[in-house]
Amino acid sequence: MNRRMTMEVEPAEDHAVATDSRFAQLLARADIRIDGDRPWDIRIRDPRAVERILGWGNLGLGEAFMAGWAEIDRVDEFVDRVLRAELTREVGRSPRLWWPALKARLLNCQTRSRCWEVGEYHYDLGNDFYRDMLDPRMTYTCGFWGDGAETLAEAQEHKLDIICRKLELKPGQRLLDIGCGWGSFMIYAAEHYGVECVGLTISKEQAALGRDLAGDLPVEFRLMDYRDVDEPFDHVVSVGMFEHVGRHNYDEYMQVARRCLKPDGLFLLHTIGTNREGSPPDPWVGKYIFPNGELPAMQQVIDACEGRFVVEDMHNFGADYDHTLMAWYENFEQAWPKWREAYGETFGRMWKYYLQSCAGGFRARQIQLWQFVLSPTGARGGYRRPV
Structure with a gap:
């Protein structure tokens, strides 16, 4: 399997963990509940997920999902709601995110x-x-x-x-x-x-x-x-x-x-x-x-x-990319039992997050x-x- 397909979740940063109440209030603006039973609700399985998402934005959410710290049945619906409510403006402030943005601006990464x-x-x-x-x-x-x-x-x-x-x-x-x-x-x-x-x-x-x-x-x-x-x-x-x-x-x-x-x-x-x-x-x-x-x-x-x-x-x-990505996801989900042993569960969660989160981005x-x-x-x- 490709060398970078395994997850690389780094240790949590050394600062106070954000309260669940702040996280809940933020999600409520997009009609998302913590541990709710609707397809777009998020279930927190590890408390580290909250800090990771608030501090690292999509990188934190994706890694928390890959690690099993957070579960969402329909990532596409979750992402669509988050983007339309413009919640991304209030998360992802970690200094760790500065380097990717600075690198794209200053360096030619496609030589x-x-x-x-x-x-x-x-x-x-x-x-x-x-x-x-x-x-x-x-x-x-x-x-x-x-x-x-x-x-x-x-x-x-x-x-x-x-x-x-x-x-x-x-x-x-x-x-x-x-x-x-x-x-x-x-x-x-x-x-x-x-x-x-x-x-x-x-x-x-x-x-x-x-x-x-x-x-x-x-x-x-x-x-x-x-x-x-x-x-x-x-x-x-x-x-x-x-x-x-x-x-x-x-x-x-x-x-x-x-x-x-x-x-x-x-x-x-x-x-x-x-x-x-x-x-x-x-x-x-x-x-x-x-x-x-x-x-x-x-x-x-x-x-x-x-x-x-x-x-x-x-x-x-x-808007047609939303339909295309969800069609790819349906095919992937149907074929996944065939590939699970070779690629592993972390890859499966990563690929679901990739296809469904991108669909949500186009839908929004x-x-x-x-x-x-x-x-x-x-x-x-x-x-x-x-x-």
Whole structure:
């Protein structure tokens, strides 16, 4: 199992334990009860959980949940209520949280040497594990439920087809996919639109399985950093990779996309985003799920496009990520008995917290999902989003 998947709960800080009454009063503002019987109520199994949550915010809550100090049946509903009541403004004041925020601001945590860490740590967790959690095409990004999709597979196919239509793909064109995962988009585009695809990934496991899934289709997987590609393509796409780029590299990322895109081509950027520029990366997610990850703000994306691209279209369907994450969680929960012995109970609690807490964040609209369509100098005659 991956080296960082075991929990790393540090000893409690040496100061007075916050009273349960303060904690209870804070939660009451979000209609959450301690030791209540509703799905979003929290049960305290160890008194250290209260201090940890008040002092460390989401990092403390996530670690208390992983340790079994606190139990919540529906983390997604708990997080949704906490965020909508804006309780996060009053917790997480521990000095221990200053370093992750300062590091993101001052240091480039996504250098060429460090870009491989998230692949080894998260995406190389196990192809069979992800196969059980995801849709049949193994699409590890937000599905589109707005076209009447009733299943995860339908939502993901709708999303893949929307991207193809937004890019105006035509047979014989050549496409670059930056952060291609297991190749679900490339395989779909090659099958349905007759394009040739080159995909970049930093995950050995993804590249190996992707090549098998692609078979004889004109789809190539390259195990390489995006900064090293420099050749012309008719179109460029990046679905769910920009979250690993980091603020210090947004300009270079856009430079790479621009130099690889032909003058009359289109670039579709699909990324999770945050509502507030300068927001520090979530410390729990960075520690246990996506090392070195950082969500961009809208203005940061726009600034990186300046002088390089015309923003032809922006589509926000962040609420659909709530449905996608809960569908992944249902699949994970169903398959968990198969994986329990190999991964352990702490991992199981961690993965539940990951999927459900993120769903709660999207449900509260604290995080978004954006699709930008960009052109080098402006689409002649204007761009029309396909219906």
